[in-house]
Amino acid sequence: MSAFILSQKSALRKITDVIFLKKMLTFNNVRDLDLSQTLDCGQCFRWTALPDGSFSGVAFGKSVSVRLDGTVLSVENAAENERRLWRSYFDLDLDYGSIRAELSALHPVLAEAARYAAGIRILRQDPFEALCSFIISQNNNIKRIKGIVQRLCACFGDRLPDGAFAFPRPETIAALSTDDLSPLRAGFRARYLMDAARKVADGTVNPEKCRVCDYDEARAELMKITGVGVKVADCTLLFGLHRIEAFPLDIWMKRAMTTLFPGMIPADFGAYAGIAQQYIFHYCRMNPNLVR
DNA sequence: ACCCAGGAAATTC
DNA sequence: GAATTTCATGGG
Numbered sequence: 001m002s003a004f005i006l007s008q009k010s011a012l013r014k015i016t017d018v019i020f021l022k023k024m025l026t027f028n029n030v031r032d033l034d035l036s037q038t039l040d041c042g043q044c045f046r047w048t049a050l051p052d053g054s055f056s057g058v059a060f061g062k063s064v065s066v067r068l069d070g071t072v073l074s075v076e077n078a079a080e081n082e083r084r085l086w087r088s089y090f091d092l093d094l095d096y097g098s099i100r101a102e103l104s105a106l107h108p109v110l111a112e113a114a115r116y117a118a119g120i121r122i123l124r125q126d127p128f129e130a131l132c133s134f135i136i137s138q139n140n141n142i143k144r145i146k147g148i149v150q151r152l153c154a155c156f157g158d159r160l161p162d163g164a165f166a167f168p169r170p171e172t173i174a175a176l177s178t179d180d181l182s183p184l185r186a187g188f189r190a191r192y193l194m195d196a197a198r199k200v201a202d203g204t205v206n207p208e209k210c211r212v213c214d215y216d217e218a219r220a221e222l223m224k225i226t227g228v229g230v231k232v233a234d235c236t237l238l239f240g241l242h243r244i245e246a247f248p249l250d251i252w253m254k255r256a257m258t259t260l261f262p263g264m265i266p267a268d269f270g271a272y273a274g275i276a277q278q279y280i281f282h283y284c285r286m287n288p289n290l291v292r
Numbered sequence: 293a294c295c296c297a298g299g300a301a302a303t304t305c
Numbered sequence: 306g307a308a309t310t311t312c313a314t315g316g317g
Binding site: 042043134135137138139140141142143144145188189192226227228229230231232235248249250251252253281285 | 296297298299300301
């Protein structure tokens with residue numbers, strides 16, 4: 001019954017979109033995607049759910065809203081020349097269905113987590129945004145991380161035509177003083193953010209290099225930054241540089257490893273360990289009784 | 293008042 | 306070198 005109402009609303013929206021010539025990109029035959037799971041699973045911090053099930057947010061300086069009707073993904077307010085960008089952002093060229101099957105064969109609990117979190121995809125975010133987001137994440141909770149990131153963008157990001165804000169460029173932050181960051185209420189992380197911005201801006205740290213070099217080398221590159229340890233480096237590599245072999249071990253994952261996967265190590269999860277990690281992380285966070 | 297949050301640096305032993 | 310403490314801030 002609700003399927004009928006949904007299709008009515010969807011049809012009406014298409015008509016109004018045409019009448020008002022709304023800029024919109026659509027991607028057909030999109031599988032293995034759940035926007036809520038993907039955009040609200042703690043890998044990104046700039047999307048907000050709207051009452052109609054769509055999400056609005058900013059990525060790479062583009063403010064859009066996205067919705068999924070069946071297997072049709074729409075990106076509203078996106079121009080045709082952004083097709084490659086959004087296809088890449090949502091990682092639409094990777095076959096998550098077969099990866100999920102492959103991972104599920106490794107361990108029965110992983111199979112259960114993968115089934116539960118089947119709509120998660122690893123986004124290809126901007127590396128500097130991912131770096132800053134996960135610096136902010138340390139000893140912090142997801143709700144407050146979002147608040148600090150939001151204030152960071154509102155204070156120092158470029159204003160976009162619709163009033164939203166881009167994520168600040170490293171040069172912009174690097175030109176400030178640490179005291180200028182006090183409105184963020186980021187606490188001890190402010191000087192870490194400053195060090196990251198300065199080292200990226202002046203080339204001391206080159207995130208792009210981390211796309212191709214050996215994993216340990218990529219980690220070491222990011223860990224030149226004060227406030228970036230193994231875990232923040234792993235998250236930056238996974239969510240900002242799409243190194244999907246990364247397996248970040250935060251407090252949740254450490255508990256999950258001891259209680260659900262005793263005797264296993266990150267390397268046991270193979271080339272797609274990062275995807276397994278997100279399945280497990282989301283599964284545990286939604287079912288905290290499993291690891292406590 | 294106390295504890296915890298997608299940790300890492302600083303200090304101590 | 307390994308274990309413990311400290312670092313801001315906000316919510317439960």
